Structure formats: structure tokens, C-alpha cells
Amino acid sequence: MSSLLPLLVAVPIAGALLTLVVGYAADRLGWPLAFASSLLHVALTGYLVVRAYATPDPLRYTVGGFRPPFGIELVVDGFNAAVVGLVAVVAVGVLVYARRAGPHSVAFYTGYLLLVAGLSGMSITGDMFNLYVFLEITGLAAYALVATGDDGRSAVGALKYLLVGTVGASLFLAGIGYAFVATGTLNMADLATKLGEVGYGSTLVRTSFALVVVGLGVKTALYPLHTWQPDAYASAPDSVSGLISALVSTVSAYALARVIYSVYTVEFLSSVAYAREFVLVLAGVSIVAGSLLAVMQTDIKRMLAYSSVSQFGLVVAAFAIANEAAVTGGVVHLVGHAVMKGGLFLAAGAIAMRTGARTVGEFDGLGSRTPLLGAAFAVLSLSMVGVPPAVGFVGKWYIALGAIQSQLWPIAAVILLSTLLTLAYFLRLVERMYFRSGTGAAAGADSPTGTGTATVADGGDDEDPTLGRDDTPTLGRDDDDAFAADDERFGRPSVGMVAVVVVAALLAVVLGPLVSAFEPLLEPTLETLL
């Protein structure tokens, strides 16, 4: 039944076309059609993921009947099954969230489905050039989605993303080209053997490795290749931020790992001088610099964006360490980070819709203003910091364990340091949310993104009488009045939005203990990869 594999890409593309055509005719059918496509995609993915973990061998499909290495091969093994499943589930969650939060345009739904198609394709392809094609599909869909915001910042952010991302993709393409020149093949499995035959000392092979790593490093947003990322995440509409933060960098990091393990192989990593060190330095610098930059941010979404730079440093470091514990940790953190960071972006969006709070300062006393969203945000934050038993802890634990097993003490030290810094930037939010009283509920109520159409009500109204009253500690009935005023000024997140955020928070906690069940499923794949 591996003939279902191409449908993982085909279903979202078909859904995108259908949504585009029907949506222009009947605006209201856009969301239901996209949702139906996504549900179908989830069902398909779920079936294939279960299949992939049930059989020891990877699921394979040869596209168009052209045999590999000349034809394109689709492969699902224990490694990318997790990523494929993650893409499908997160995509549905974001779509539910976007029902109220917007953007409510056919362009968004189409772009969204194209992004899902690109991400699925990146996840399952077994061909290097095909990977580049899906990388570009993903990239273009993401640029377009970032640009769906209404104000200038979105446009600038998208443009920066487009230019930097395209240069990165081009480097990746150049890397593939060098490898192709060296070996004459593009199939991953075939490349793995041919590269070995050509010899790892070959200039072509080494150059291709550098170009591929840097190219995917741009897409993964490793420091200092991350510059597009905070602008894109911060300026995009909340739904889009959640989607691309959870998936785009994640799948790129997966692609980096896939290329390292399945194309260049672990042997290349350990036999070529500085290959492992190059990746580790890039990752280690990312971990520290990302955290430091995150601490310095005042805008919540920018802070979350820089946090991603740090966390992907962690994931890439895990893949570069390349022992069993580290790779397990890398996969767990890849999935866990997607859930946590996506949840955090969505929660930040919902909180902004409810209270207008978009900066660190405005989070004062948030715990009492939006108890449920506040709690979800706090839980996700703590999970991100790595408080047991949440998934954030488990991932970091395995990675640190792997670093120590390989006696890479600097990396282990960096991981601990990053945990402290993560604590610094998330705990100050939690502290503000629960241990300070709210003052001047969201003075900067005008949404900087101006996206959530429902959020921007009468935010600029500085004459609002509630502002003066909020200076006193908000207790008792005054509280309710203030909330009532909030309700007038701001939108109310839908049940779906809140539910998605809460589910993300619950997942962040529940996935942690489940890792021990996931580990044996991953083991056979790791044995073949390492």
C-alpha cells in the first residue's frame, strides 16, 4: 500500500487548486474546502505513519514507474514518519485556529495547502533534486503566506525572507550540482554509496557538503543565517507565524539531518576533518546567540522567533553529535519544539486578540486577565525551558546525554547555558503574568501586524475611561469591569482557537512521558542511519 505515498503531496496540491477555483467563485467555501483537504491529508498520513512503524523496512514508492536511481523515489522510515505526522497534525490545528483568527482569504488557504504539500514532499522524498523542488515550493508558499498580512511590515518581512531564502536555496542547489558532477546521480541512497566511491577527500564532495549545509542552515535559520526569520515570524499574521514556526524550519532541519545521514553518511562526518566541528560550531553559536537575542527582545513574537534560532541550534547539534541518544533527542526535540513553539505563537496571537498584549511589558498580570490562555502559555513556556516531565525536558535530556556520551563537553555546557537563558526569557514572562498586577491594559492596543481583522477594534482610543482605573490593582468587581471593557475593545478568541492552544499545551506535557514508548519505534531506523 505504499502506492498511497504520492498522495501525501498530491492531496494538498489538489486541495489547493480546488480551493483556489471554488474559493474565487464562493468566498465562504474556502475554509471548509481547505479543512476537508487537511482532514483527508491527516487521515492518509495517520495510516501511513502507523504502517511505517509497523513494518521494519521503510515504505518506498517509485514515481512514474522510473526506477531509481534515475527515477524519483519516495521513502518513509521511522525518522521521517514522525515529521510527516507532525506536519499533518499541526497543519490541521493551525487551520482550526485560523477559522477565527484569519487571514480569511482564498490566497491564504491556497498558500497554506501548497505549504503543506511542499513540507510533506520535503519529508518523504528520497531524491536530492526533488528535495530542492519541494524546498522551493515550501519557500514560495511561505513567502506568500508571510505577505498575507495587511501592513507594510509583512511585505518587507516577506521580501527579506524571499531574497535570503532564495539565496540559501540556490546554495543548496549548487551543492547538489557539485555532488551530481562528482557522482552522476541524484538519488539519496545511490549518492551515499557513490560519494564514498568518489572519496570523501574529493574537492567536489567537500564543497557540496559545505554548500548543502549552509543552504539548509539558512532555511533552518541557524545563527548567523537566521536574519530573515525574526522579521518574517514577527510580521506575519498570527496563524502564519504559528504554522511556519512550527513546520518550515522543522522540516528544513529534518532535511539537513536526512542529507547528512542518508547522503553524506555518518562516516563522512567522522572521517572528514572539521565536518562535524563545522556543523557543531554553527549549532553551538546558534544556541547561545539565539538565547541571548531572545532575552533582549521586548516583542513577544520576536522573542519567540529568536528562541527558535536557539532551539534549532540544539536540534542540529544533536544531529551532528550523531549517536543514538543524541539523534533520539534531536527527533524528540524537533517534534516537541514544533508543538511548543507553534502553540506559543498561536497562544501569543490569541492573547493579543483578547487583551492586545504584544510586548513583554504588556504581559503584566495576564494570568488573571486570560486565565486559560495565560495558563497554556505558561505551561508551554515551562516546557520549553525544560521542566520535567514535559517534552522539552526529554529532548534536551537526550541531547545532553548524547553530548556527554560523545564527550563533547563544550556542547553539553552550551546546552546547560541555553537552558538557563531560556529560563531567563520565559520566566520573566511567567513572572509578569502571575506576580504583577496589570497596569493600563494594553496601551499599545493597535496590533502591529494589523492582521487579525477582529482584533483591531477601537484600540487607539486613549480616552478610554478604563485606562485610569486600571492603575489601581484590579481586584474584585473592578476586574470584571475591566474585562468587560476589554471585551468591548478587543475580539474574543473562538473556542477553536483556545482549544488548539490548550491541546498544544497538553501535548507538550503528555508527549514527554510518551517518548519512552516512541524510542523503541525509532531504534531500528537509527540503526540503519548511524
Place this chain on the structure above:
Amino acid sequence: MAVDALTTVPPFVYVLVAALLLPVVPRRAGHALGVAATAAVVPVAFLAPEGTFWVTQLFGFEVALFNVDDFSRLMGIIFGFIGAVAVLYSYASDASNKQTAYALSYAGTSVGAVFAGDWLTLVFFWELMAVTSTLLVWDYGGKAVRAGFRYAVLHGIGGSLVLAAIVWHYAEVGSFLFGAATGIAPGAPAILALAAVGIGVNVGFVGLHAWLPDTYPRPHVAASVFLCVYTTKTGVYAMYRAFPEGHLWIAYMGAAMAVFGATMAVLQKDMRRLLSYHIQSQVGYMIAGVGIGTTVATAGAFGHVFNHILYKSLLFMTVGVIIYRTGEESLKYVGGLWRKMPVTFVAFVVAALSIGGFPGFNGFVSKGMVLAEAHYKHLDVIWYLLLAGGVGTFLSFIKLGWYAFYEGSYDGPVRDANGLQTVAMVGVAALCVVYGLFPNALFAILPGNEGGFDYTTYTVGHVVEGLVLFVLGVVAFAVLKRPLDRLGRVPDIDAIYNPLAFYGTRGVVRAVTETYAAVDRAAVAATGGVMWAVQNPADVAERATGRYGAAGGDGANPTSLRADIGTSVLLLTAVVTVGVGVFLLT
């Protein structure tokens, strides 16, 4: 059997029960009870059959609470007898019920210690003795409190060392019982050193002795009578248990104690302080005897324990009477008392001649045994040291008697000892003479006396020796009288280690608290810095980078660390260059 019935209750029980009852009964009845309880120890010790009784579990170890052999029998007899005398003297000297209760608990724990059949029970009572004797000292208040505190600290240290030795002993031997091994675990020098030094605190090894003259002169005069008896003598007994075959170093230490104690005694003006140094000196003879370790030497040591308890308690009683009647502690303020206190004077003379070892008095008998054995064994250094100690003893008691009873005068009415004090003193004085004239009475109860000792008390040589020592003492006093008069208070070793301990402790406390404060300040400052940095990240960035955001610019992030598109591509190119460079150049 009637005799077996004596072993049904360990003797320390009577004394401790009396101690518990004393605070709640009238003074007269209480003290009568105390006399009876302590006196009852004498027949029990005398008649109880040899053997080990009351073998039971203490803290989960096998112990024997009531062990009777020649050594514990002798100790029990003299401890019980002198306890009764001391309670009587306490009653006569206006001691309170509470003080006598403490004193009896002290005496009772000492009795428990000497009747212990194992090391654990011994050390258990040993520590209790330290506690009860400290309470006895503290009860008097005033200067006694600080002295008692120093006493407690030193004995705590000594007790811990003994405990360590015993635990080690247990690890080596596997049992606490005396019968399980000869002395303390033989073979490991460190255990022996721990035991010797730990017990050495109690017997007043030179250097470890300062608590003795520091503490004993301070409390009530009757309390001093108790104190001079039990702690040091229990120490001698424990020293024998630990080193039943002797040890040469211990013998040398004993000799050194004899000379050092006597020398320091000569230099004292405070009467009880003088007597306290003599405890150290006399215990030196006993320790020397234990250290020499032959049958006669050990018997001499224990005979000296017996005799010493008699004459030293008598000395403390006579001096106690002087203090009781005059209120003066120092020889400077008393004098010419022999006319006013004839009974006390006679008792003092008997005691002084006994302690000096004058022929015809009991000290001569037992001291002679130790001296003769040192001579016989050709331990010449020890022999000469012990002889020198004898001269010093005579010298200092001539001095004490001279200034207290002969020279000078005391203004004001002074009465002699009261009735019961007289009974106590005369009784003990009589025993000093009896045991001096009839050495066989003592030999009968000495350990190791199977068919008599290879020692004759009254030979010409021994008598001449005693007389020569006395004459030398008289001559020395005549020569040294003037220089001694001009002498102030002579510092002892505690003049060094008390300040050392005080300032050392204070230094440690200061260092600890200051270090803690410094760490605390650093932690608070660091935390404050981190808090500030986290709360004002923009300021930190400004300070760190020197770049200031344009005022009124982007409110979300005033400091522009953002790279524009061009810079981004430049960075990207740089990384690729570095990456390719790294791979191509290596």
C-alpha cells in the same frame, strides 16, 4: 546465697537512686540517705563474688553492667567509703541538697564506670561522669561556670577520643567485653595512642592537665572533695584496663606528671589550686606504676589510688575547713592558724606526711612500691623523676603548712572544724596512719596478691629514702622560701591554649560568617545584575554594543541589531566562504 544476693543490683544503682531522692527529701534525711547509699557500696564490693553479672544488651551490643574482680573491688571499696565521708562532710559544710545530689550522681556514675565489665559501659559512664561533674562545678555559679565550661569542652574532647578508640577496638576485636581481649585492641598503635591520649585527659597528662587546677579550686569546698577523688582515679583504672601489661611511654609520662605537678604546686598560692597540682603529681605515680606494668608496680599503683584518695580528700577537707571558716582561698590572707584550729592542723599534718611518703604513713607504702619497682627494673630516669617529685611534694606541703598554720596571723575569730567535719577528717586521718603502720591491711585487698608481694615495706633502705626526701624538702624550702614569696601567679599551659582556643574559635566564626556574607553579597549582586539585565535587555544591548537606537524609532526594539537584506546576504556569503574554505584547506 546471701553473698550472691549482693549481685542482684549493680552498686551504682543505690547511689544514683539516692541522688534522685536527695532533692525531694529534707536535708538531714537526704544526706543520711546519701551516706548510707555510698557506704553500702563498700560491703557489696568487698563481699560480692568475683565474676561478671548483668550481662545484657546496651544499644544492641553485649555489655556487662556489674563486673567484679580485684581491681574493680578495690576501686569500689574506696569510692564507696570516701563517697560516704564526702557526703558527711558536705552536710557539715552547708552544702545544699541539690549540690550533694549532683555530687552523688557523679559518685554513682564513677562507681558504674569501675564496675563496668566492658568498654561500652565504661565509656557510657565515663561520659556521664563528665556531665555530672560539670553540673557539680556549675552549681556553684560565678567563676566556676566558665571553668566548668572549659572542663566540659576538654572532657568532651577526651571522651570522644576514648570513644573513637573503643569503636576501633570493637572493629578489631568484635566485642566490647574486657574478657574478649587483653587491654585495648593490641597491635594497632593508632588505637593505643587514641586511648592513651583520651584517658590522658582524665588523668591529667602533662599538657592535657590544665583543666585540673583550673576547675577544682572553684566550686564549693565539699564539691572539691568529691572532684579530687573520682575523675582522675577512674582514669587510672581505665588506663590499667587499656594497658594491663603497661607501656613504657606511659610510665615516662607518669614520671613527668609527678615532677611537673609537684613543681607547679610549689609555685601556687591558692590553697586548692596547690592541692590540684598535687593530684596531677600523685596520679603521676599511679600512671608510672600502671606503665611499668609488673605485678608489684600495678599493685603499687592501685595501692596509691587507695591511699591517695584517703589523704587527698583529707587535704581538701582540711583546706576546705580553713576556707569554710575564714572565707579566704589564698595563702596570702591566712596564717598562724594552728592554735585556732588544732584538730584541722593535726589532720593536715597527717595528710601531708602521707602524701609526701613519710615512713609510717600510708603514702610511704604505696609510693615505695612504685619507686622500688622502677629502681628494680632499672628504669633510672623514671626512678629519679619520681624521687624528685617526692622532694617537690614535701617542699610544697611544708610551704602550705608553714603559711597556713604557722607563719603570720589571721585577724578575726576563727573556730575549728565543726563536729561532723571533725568526724570525717579524723576518721580518714586515722586510716592514713593505720594503713601506714600495717601495710598488710592494704596488701590484703590489692590486686595480684597471691601469696604476698615480693616487696617489704619497712626496710632500712626504704625508710632512709623516705627520710632523705623529707630532709631535702625541708632544706629546699629553707632555700627557696624568699624567692617563692616574691612569686606572682605562675602561668600554666592553659594561658596559651585558652586564648588560642578563644581567638581561634572567634577567628573561625568570623571567617565563616564573613565568607558567607561575601558569598551572599556576590550572589545578591549577581542576581540583581541578572534581574536588571533581563528586565532591561535593551539597556544591556546598548551598553554591550555601544549602539543606541534612534530615539522615537521602532518602539518594539529600540536597539537596532537587525540586519537588512544586504547584510543578511553578506553574512550568508561569509559563512559559505568559511565553510568551503575549511573543507578545502584541510
